Amino acid sequence: MTFPSEPPLPPHAQPPTTPPPLPPPPTSSDPQASIIRWGLGDVFIGLALWIVGGIVASIILIATGDGSDSSLTELSLGALTISMVCGWPGFLGWPVVATYWKGQRSLRLDFGLDFRPIDLAWGLVGGFVALVLSTLGGIVWVLISSDPSPSNTEFLPTKPSVLTAFVIFFLVAICTPVVEELFFRGLFFRALGRRWNLATGVIISSLVF
Secondary structure, eight states: OOOOOOOOGGGGOOOOOOOOOOOOOOOOTTTTTOOOOOOHHHHHHHHHHHHHHHHHHHHHHHHHTOOOSSSSOOOHHHHHHHHHHHTTTIIIIHHHHHHHHHSSHHHHHHHOHHHHHHHHHHHHHHHHHHHHHHHHHHHHHHHOOOSSSOOSSSSSSSSSHHHHHHHIIIIIIIIIIHHHIIIIIIIIIHHHHHHHHHHHHHHHHHOOO
């Protein structure tokens, strides 16, 4: 005995079929790409702040009388400090803002700012080599041109106090190199590398520096 089979359902009554699963969204090969948002725009902001800082420092020096002498000799300690730190809002301040606002909130992770004991040794060696080369260059200049070697230290006090000498050493030998490296080798170089490639970053940042 056979039973009649059920008639087929009309097309509009067919049970819905399960659609195939969607492919996962593409992920970036760089896990930090979605975190880091700083770039060349922040470099231009830093340079603009550096220029503005220089203008403000010049106005302050002229207003206080420290910059009225065109020979720039015997600047006061305050004037020396202002002239040296005027660019820090751009070279130091903006990288800090960029890493906390657009990055990983770490100068080490974003810009490679790190310190190891060996770095101090290399810094001392590099400073000594630079001093030797500068001295040799001055001797060669005198032998070739018979003129005094050029110098950019005319504005420094001839007989500084202990405090003035310490402040100058601290600002020139310690703070300024760190600040400039943070901006040029940190933000500037890495922004260029992210935009193009590391070779381009090395060339352009070195030329600008």
